[in-house]
Amino acid sequence: MKLELDRISKQYGNKIALDGISLELQEGIYGLLGANGAGKTTLMRIICGILNPTAGEVKLNGTNNIEMGEDYRDILGYLPQDFGYYPSFKAKEFMLYMASLKGLESNYAKMRTEELLQIVGLSEVANKKVGTFSGGMKQRLGIAQAVLNDPKVLILDEPTAGLDPKERIHFRKLISSFAEDKIIILSTHIVSDVEQIADQILILKKGNLLTQGTVMELTDRVRGKVWECVIDNSELEQFSNKYSIVNQHIQNNQMIIRVVGDDEPDIKNKKVVAPTLEDLYMYYFHENEGRM
Amino acid sequence: MKELLGLELKKIYSSKLTFFVMLASLLITSFLYASPPLSEIAVDKNGKQYMGRQALELEKQYANEMAGPLTDEKATESIREFQKLFKNPDNVEISSDGEIALKEDANLKYVQPYYSYYKLINEAYILPSTVDMTFKTMQKLDIDNGANYYNARSIKISKMLNQEYEDWNFSPAEKNFWLGKTEKIQLPYEYGYCWGWDMFLKCGELLMVVILAICICIAPVFAGEYQTHMDSLILTAKYGKSKVIIAKILAAFLFGSIAFFIHAILALALPLAIAGTDGAGLPIQIINVICPYKLTMMSACVVLIITAYMVLLGMISLTLLLSTKLGTTFSTLIVDILIIFVPVFLSISETNGIWNHILLLLPYNALSTGIRDDYFAYFSYPLGNMVMDVMQxxxxxxxxxxxxLLPFTVKIFKRHQVL
Structure with a gap:
């Protein structure tokens, strides 16, 4: 199975949201990283066929996704970043409604609904109205509906939004268990969501695909460019303006900062450390630091 | 599909909006259709006033005294009786305009109880679209050779069709059409009591409340999906651009139909329950002597309900289109309300027939049967030699x-872009 993005561009008036993105995706988990406004949601909507690109096309095994119509949607699972529910529907009813929409046979739909509600930890509230659910519960229900039809292409836009740390760990396990023979694209601006489960990381910035590769390949690009430095508390503001600081904490009354950049920081007490994906993210998005 | 339809239907009927709007419209409909019979006032021959059921009983009693076929002979006899009243000096006085008129007590005793009966007779002799509330025409009518009631009716129809109008003159095809219809009406007319049916026919426009209420309930069918961002999920699902749209449309029509008939039955049942079901088989000509439609009181009510139902179907279709196109429930409702209520403020033109022919088709006006008015009863739409009446x-x-409108709705939702 091959999902191709062929020179996808999207323009809203004078604003370019996506600028000629080309990608070829095979089975595996793809983590789409980017700051808010990078174009992640736009790209995902285009892949799902609910937003037309200004130029370019999405192809599955060589066929345009829009031309495929029902056949494409049949193998698609989608969790949008922001979506509502029918408050008067019970969780089970909502799942059965989505199952009908996805064309699942009635008995199979019931069985699958029970199974998935169990997996996402909602089986005890299956007969409760969705309107009474917390944000995290709604998000889990959203994940469950996305995989109802056992999709071959699963698009998850900010799937961990609203989930607590335990739920996020559970979610990562869940995605890993679904991943076999599927193309999963998972967009997030939370690096840890994809660091452990993504086979490939795609970094999107201002509508352009900056880079892609495995976590190892990408972190190698900033190897030797990440330092841990010890500074005085009073120097923090000065260094914050000068360097891209990934992290900071106080230890034994000393301020320890983690800096990423092409230039070695002009700090006496420093050492090169092994890079992480978060360092890479900051390397590319340091001007969006405030939004992290 | 059945499951989808059921769930789409549930989305409509289980919303709080639907609950409150339907509750309100049922209460309003009950009030609008129960209050006229309950507040009906009638005065007996001694001047005693009655209200509600008692008033209706009295009216029924008086109407039954005159009930039966209104033959030429009976009309002649009734006119003679009426004219006789004016020959008794105890009954008359000279009115302010110098004419002989009945005294109040004579009027109360001999005319008022049978007002609708005398009106039915008198109407045949007056010019189309004119009124004679004191029955002066009948008072002065020469009946030495009989009243020739149905001949007078035919003359009135002929005048109606052949006189010159500033807004619209009847074409030969239209004249033939109407003459053909009037010839089919069974003569003599059967007179009797039919207050409940008559009241329902008078209040056709009130059904607009029901239509508006239903439009409010279905306005979110598509717009609600956009507003809750469920459109993303629906449009990426296998049947999100096919079956679900059909299910939504069917659910809207099904909900609208059930809600409408519940309201319509309530609206008809209330006046009939209070005023009685008498008069179902009486011809509608007893409320307008030259009415060209061969309908009984009951069948006219059915025609009104069917017409209102058709208006509802059109409005549901329009609401669904607006819901997909405008994207918000609020803007959908604003346009709906404008379409429904703006015609209320538009008046008939005395010179522009085309305007009038359009006006009578707009939703609010379409709920008025027009059968009790000479002018509106003969509203026809010629297309070459083919002529259709306003009801058709x-x-x-x-x-x-x-x-x-439905294919546009389907197309717009299918092509909806999630921005």
Whole structure:
């Protein structure tokens, strides 16, 4: 199975949201990283066929996704970043409604609904109205509906939004268990969501695909460019303006900062450390630091 | 599909909006259709006033005294009786305009109880679209050779069709059409009590409340999906651009139909329960002597309900289109309300017939049967040699509207972009 993005561009008036993105995706988990406004949601909507690109096309095994119509949607699972529910529907009813929409046979739909509600930890509230659910519960229900039809292409836009740390760990396990023979694209601006489960990381910035590769390949690009430095508390503001600081904490009354950049920081007490994906993210998005 | 339809239907009926709007419209409908019979006032021959059921009983008693076939002979006899009243000096006085008029007590005793009966007779002798509330025409009518009641009716119809109008003159095809219809009406008319049916026919426009209420409930069918961002999920699902749209449309029509008939039955049942079901088989000509439609009181009510239902179907279709196109429930409702209520403030033109012919088809006006008015009862739409009456055109127009708008709704939702 091959999902191709062929020179996808999207323009809203004078604003370019996506600028000629080309990608070829095979089975595996793809983590789409980017700051808010990078174009992640736009790209995902285009892949799902609910937003037309200004130029370019999405192809599955060589066929345009829009031309495929029902056949494409049949193998698609989608969790949008922001979506509502029918408050008067019970969780089970909502799942059965989505199952009908996805064309699942009635008995199979019931069985699958029970199974998935169990997996996402909602089986005890299956007969409760969705309107009474917390944000995290709604998000889990959203994940469950996305995989109802056992999709071959699963698009998850900010799937961990609203989930607590335990739920996020559970979610990562869940995605890993679904991943076999599927193309999963998972967009997030939370690096840890994809660091452990993504086979490939795609970094999107201002509508352009900056880079892609495995976590190892990408972190190698900033190897030797990440330092841990010890500074005085009073120097923090000065260094914050000068360097891209990934992290900071106080230890034994000393301020320890983690800096990423092409230039070695002009700090006496420093050492090169092994890079992480978060360092890479900051390397590319340091001007969006405030939004992290 | 059945499951989808059921769940789409549930989305409509289980919303709080639907609950409160339906509750309100049922209460309003009950009030609007129960209050006229309950507040009906009648005065007996001694001047004693009655209200509500008692008033209706009294009216029924007086109407039953005159009930039966209104033959030429009976009309002549009734006119003679009426004229005799003026020959008794105890009954008359000279009115302010110098004419002989009945004294109040004579009027109360001999005319008022049988007002609708005398009106039915008198109407045949007056010019079309004119009124004679004191029955002066009948008072002065020469009946030495009989009243020739049905001949007078035919003359009135002929005048109606042949006189010159500033807004619209009847074409030969229209004249033939109307003459053909009037010839089919069974003579003599059967007179009797039919207050409940008559009241329902008078209040056709009130059904607009029901239509508006239903439009409010279905306005979110598509717009609600956009507003809750469920459109992303629906449009990426296998049947999100096919079956679900059909299910939504069917659910809207099904909900609208059930809600409408519950309201319509309530609206008809209330006056009939209070005023009685008498008069179902009486011809509608007893409320307008030259009315060209061969209908009984009951069948006229059915025609009104069918017409209102067709208007509803057209409005549902329009609401669904607006819901997909405008994207918010609020803007959908604003346009709906404008379409429904703006015609209330538009008046008939004395010179522009085309305007009048359009005006009578607009939703609010379409709920008025027009059968009790000479001018509106003869509203026809010629297309070459083919002529259709206003009732047929309304039904046809709203069916076409209901059908023709749906493909646009489907297309717009299918092509909806999630921005």
């Amino acid at each position: 055109v309304r039904v046809l127009l709203y069916i076409i509207l209901a059908v023709i």
